[in-house]
Every structure is written in structure tokens, then in C-alpha cells.
Amino acid sequence: GDSVTQTEGPVTLSEGTSLTVNCSYETKQYPTLFWYVQYPGEGPQLLFKVPKANEKGSNRGFEATYNKEATSFHLQKASVQESDSAVYYCALGDRGGNYKPTFGKGTSLVVHP
Amino acid sequence: GPKVLQIPSHQIIDMGQMVTLNCDPVSNHLYFYWYKQILGQQMEFLVNFYNGKVMEKSKLFKDQFSVERPDGSYFTLKIQPTALEDSAVYFCASSFAGNYAEQFFGPGTRLTVL
Numbered sequence: 001g002d003s004v005t006q007t008e009g010p011v012t013l014s015e016g017t018s019l020t021v022n023c024s025y026e027t028k029q030y031p032t033l034f035w036y037v038q039y040p041g042e043g044p045q046l047l048f049k050v051p052k053a054n055e056k057g058s059n060r061g062f063e064a065t066y067n068k069e070a071t072s073f074h075l076q077k078a079s080v081q082e083s084d085s086a087v088y089y090c091a092l093g094d095r096g097g098n099y100k101p102t103f104g105k106g107t108s109l110v111v112h113p
Numbered sequence: 114g115p116k117v118l119q120i121p122s123h124q125i126i127d128m129g130q131m132v133t134l135n136c137d138p139v140s141n142h143l144y145f146y147w148y149k150q151i152l153g154q155q156m157e158f159l160v161n162f163y164n165g166k167v168m169e170k171s172k173l174f175k176d177q178f179s180v181e182r183p184d185g186s187y188f189t190l191k192i193q194p195t196a197l198e199d200s201a202v203y204f205c206a207s208s209f210a211g212n213y214a215e216q217f218f219g220p221g222t223r224l225t226v227l
Contacts, residue, residue, distance in 0.1 A: 032213040043218030093212035106155045
């Protein structure tokens with residue numbers, strides 16, 4: 001079946017430093033890839049999605065490139081802020097008959113001022 | 114943007130009682146999901162529901178759990194009877210299409226079983 005593996009947290013950074021959260025996936029289909037963010041006390045919300053290989057998604061300074069050859073979708077941000085502290089989930093959805101996206105285990109990010 | 118509502122936001126019940134968690138999904142959505150998140154842990158998939166049927170469920174979706182959406186009203190998760198290990202935040206989500214579409218999540222219902 002499909003699977004998503006991402007950086008194990010927590011990831012602790014100082015404000016202004018750069019972030020990379022690794023995401024690798026396995027599927028026999030051609031998936032759409034997602035990053036969701038969950039702030040404390042809230043439900044997850046979509047950060048961005050990318051349906052096509054070799055394209056980049058971005059939002060709020062975060063970005064990720066759909067690398068089909070490497071089966072990766074790493075999340076990056078050049079300069080994190082304290083307000084970026086949250087849990088980040090990588091997910092994939094394919095058109096192969098599955099009815100639910102497959103989520104990674106989530107990566108907790110803590111940014112100190 | 115579209116919003117998913119969950120009622121109640123917090124429920125406290127005694128072990129062995131029945132509880133129903135309610136979800137008001139985005140109005141034109143067709144796929145509905147429940148997830149469970151124990152405090153401090155990852156969010157985990159429970160079940161998804163489409164066209165009046167459970168399409169897929171995880172091993173966390175015990176026999177004591179059931180879901181339904183009668184007549185297009187609330188999408189509900191019922192637990193009967195509850196157990197201590199059911200204490201968690203339950204998130205409802207909905208999407209217009211299946212697995213390749215964006216899911217919209219509600220704010221969660223915090224269930225405390227005493």
C-alpha cells in the first residue's frame with residue numbers, strides 16, 4: 001500500500017534559521033502531494049498541494065518540489081518565525097481507487113525567539 | 114474559506130456510556146473522515162465514508178465505533194460503550210473528491226472518558 005515517511009520530530013530551531021523537513025513516499029500510482037500544518041489547538045489545514053511532478057508548491061514562505069524520480073517532497077523555509085511552530089504533515093493522494101489520502105506521522109516544529 | 118464545524122468542542126463522560134460526536138461538513142462535499150489524536154501524539158486515521166457507506170477503516174476503528182450521515186445531516190461518530198483509551202481529540206474532515214483532493218478539517222472534539 002501507499003506510505004509516507006517524514007522527518008521525526010521534534011525539530012527545534014531559532015528564529016531566522018532555515019528549515020527542511022524531509023518527506024519520502026511510496027506508491028504505485030501517480031499521486032498528488034500535500035503539506036498540511038496543524039497549529040496548537042486546531043485541526044490541520046492545507047499548506048499547499050502539488051499534483052504534477054517537477055512542479056513546486058509554496059505558501060507563507062514554505063515551499064516543496066515534487067520530485068518523482070527521488071519520490072520526495074521535502075518542505076523548506078529559508079527563515080522560520082516563532083509563529084511557524086506547529087506540526088507539519090506530508091500526505092499523498094492517488095487516483096488508484098483508494099478513498100483516503102495517506103498521511104505521514106507528522107513533524108513537530110518548535111521555533112524559539 | 115469553507116469550514117467544517119464540530120459539536121461539541123469538549124465532552125466529558127463516564128466509561129461505559131455512549132457518546133455521539135457531530136460533524137457539520139462543507140456543504141457540497143461528498144467524502145467524510147474521522148481522525149483520532151491522543152494528546153501529544155500524531156493524528157491517526159479512523160474511517161472514511163462515502164455514498165452512505167464506510168469505504169475504509171483502520172484497526173483503531175473498534176467494533177464499538179460506528180458512523181453515519183442520515184439524510185445529509187450531521188456526519189456522526191458514535192462510540193458505545195466508551196473506554197478510557199477513547200480519550201482523545203477527534204477531528205472530522207471532508208473533501209469534495211476522494212484521496213487526491215484537499216481535506217478540510219474541523220477544530221476537533223476533545224473527548225474525556227472518566
